[in-house]
Amino acid sequence: MEPLYIFLSILTISIGLVAAIIALSMTIAAIFSTILFLFVPLSIALLLSIIILRIKFSSKRDNSVTSIGFFHPYCTAGGGGERVLWQAIKTTQEHYPDIKIFVYTGDTIPDSQIFDKVKNTFDIELNRNNCKFKRLLRRKWVEASTFPRFTLIGQSLGSMVLAYEALTLLNPTIFIDTMGYAFSYPIFSILAGSTVACYVHYPTISSDMISRVQSNSESFNNSSTISRSKILTLAKLIYYNIFAKIYWIVGSMSKLVLANGTWTGNHIANIWKKEIGKDLFVVYPPVDVESRKELPLDWMNRKNVILSISQFRPEKNQALQIQTLAHLLSKYPVHKNQLNTKLILVGSTRDQGDRDRVEQLKQLAHDLGVANHVDFQIGVSASELNNLFSEASVGIHTMTAEHFGIGVVEMMAAGVIPVAHNSAGPKEDIVKPDITGFLATTKEEYAEYIHEILAYREKYTDMQKKARESVDRFSDENFNSNYLKHMKPLIDSCVTPINKKDQ
Structure with missing residues (x-):
């Protein structure tokens, strides 16, 4: 250095x-x-x-071979973003077997354990001889806890530090960011001379975020202290707008941009001045719909279970789910007595903050008098999750502006009718209202739809079937095809003759 x-x-x-x-x-x-x-x-x-x-x-750089470096500091997290990473690597390995694949990661477990986890979690078998890991020691620089104030700019500058460390380990022919660290692009584009591409799960900043600050709306990333102060609101607006301009500059350094859905694609096109269909394409993430579709529909024999699947993060807003249940049981006592309706919250916790959040949610259920109807299941196995999918009737999703909504897709594939938040990914790409599920915003709306589904079950047999039929566009095969379709021209423009497999 x-x-x-x-x-x-x-x-x-x-x-x-x-x-x-x-x-x-x-x-x-x-x-x-x-x-x-x-x-x-x-x-x-x-x-x-x-x-x-x-x-x-x-x-x-060894210019005699073509190399691709995937920037994914949390490659063992086991979420939808990681499924994108491993599916992209598998597809690349199959079509370009001589290209050298590397993953920049801050995870410290042995390579064999990473490969085993990929297989066990996603059922993806990689060529282990052609996927090497470059270990990053400065991952704390991209963690939100490192920057309790000015988190956006802190994490962004931190990603530049982490990207510089990555570059000292390997200068790849092609650099692909699959976690959304746009500030890493100038490091590899300017300093390394690599061709930069990215798969964006959600924009770091969006017009929605700016609008919430302008309207003084309180949210997980706009505290009440700021929303109640005109001076602080103005200061934050200036901060956000300056950051958005810088975000545009670094984003423009990516030669190819893939977005996980319509909502993300539109926001990225607006902020980065990209054109959808030219240098920005929507490629839905791969979802394990096939194994979920193997579960029996058996609609009339399913339990009166409302299923929630998501990490226990503040933006997931599980509190609204518990408030919805309390409103449902209060307005329609039949769910408390004859139907014995239950809410099961399934998810994972990343750190102590998430674990504390689970305890707060349990306390909320107790305070609202619905603790006996709420069950928390943390870190369930794949088989346990399948059992829950096969038993549940309703799936609830409450995150505002969810960039996509993999959990909603999985529910639909498993035969669980979704009641999702009326915004972003679920609204624009996944749920067709009154045909494959419902969209809601308030606890009253959620409760009405849930009551309708459970109390008049026989009316929704056809909706369950249509919901399952609609998810094929989110399959692994569709992702592989679309990812390769858009990535192939970029790879071919960089590849050396020996690395290219005849198509």
Whole structure:
């Protein structure tokens, strides 16, 4: 990392010169000169550092082979984003067997355990001889807990630090970000000379986020302290708008952008000034619909179970699910007595914050008097989840502006009728209201739809079947086909002849 030290030394000297000039400057002309001296030395220092680093990293790349580096610092998390990563790697391995595949990760477990987890979690078998891991030691720089204030810019700058570390480990021919760290793009595009591509699950900032601040709406990322203060709201709006401009600059460095759905695609097209169908394409994520479709529909014999599947994160808003249940039992006592309706919340916890959130939700259920009708199941196995899928009748989803909604798709494939939030992914790509499920916003709306489904079950046999039939577009096969369709031209433009498999 010697060039980095050179860069810092040059910056230090430049800043020292500027300080000396300011101390001697007493006239307007001198102040003007100071501004020039501030801009010119720093610009020259930055340019020289970029040139030095570009030469250094370019000389380290093995141009006799084509390599792809997937940037996914949390590759063992086991969620939908990780399924995208491994399915993309598997598809690449099958069509370009001679291309060298690398994954940048902060996970420290042995390679064999990572491959075993991929197989056990997603039933994806990779070519283990052609997928190597580059271990990142500075992953804390992209964790929200590292930046309790100014989290957006903190994590973004942190991702640049992490990306620089990744670059020191390997300079790939193609760099593919599959976690949404857009600020890593200039590191690999400018310093490494790599071709950059990305799969975006959700924009780091969106017009929706800015609108919520403008309207003084309280949310998980806009505290009541800010929403009640005009000065703080104005300051946050300025911060968000400046960040959005920088986000556009770094996003423009990706030659190919794949988005996981219509909502994400439209927001990215708007912010990054991309054109859908030209340099931005919607590619639905792979969902395990086949194994879910093997479960029996058996609608009339299913239990009066409302199933929730999601991590226990603040934005998932499981509190609304418990409030919905309380409203349902209060307005329609039949669910408390004859029907014995239950809410089962299935999910995983990432850290102590998530575990504390589970305890808070349990307390909420107790306070609302519905604890006997609520069951929390943390970290269930695949077989246990399938049992829940085969028993449940209704699936509830309450996240506002969910970028896609893999859990909703899985429910529909398993024969569980969804009542999802009326926004973003579920609204634009997944649920057709009154045909394959329902969309709601308030606890009253959720409760009415759930009551209708459970109390008049015989009316919804056809909806269950149509919901299952609608999910084939989210299959592994569809993802493989669409991912390769859009990624192939980019890979072919970079690939060396020996790496290309005849199609």
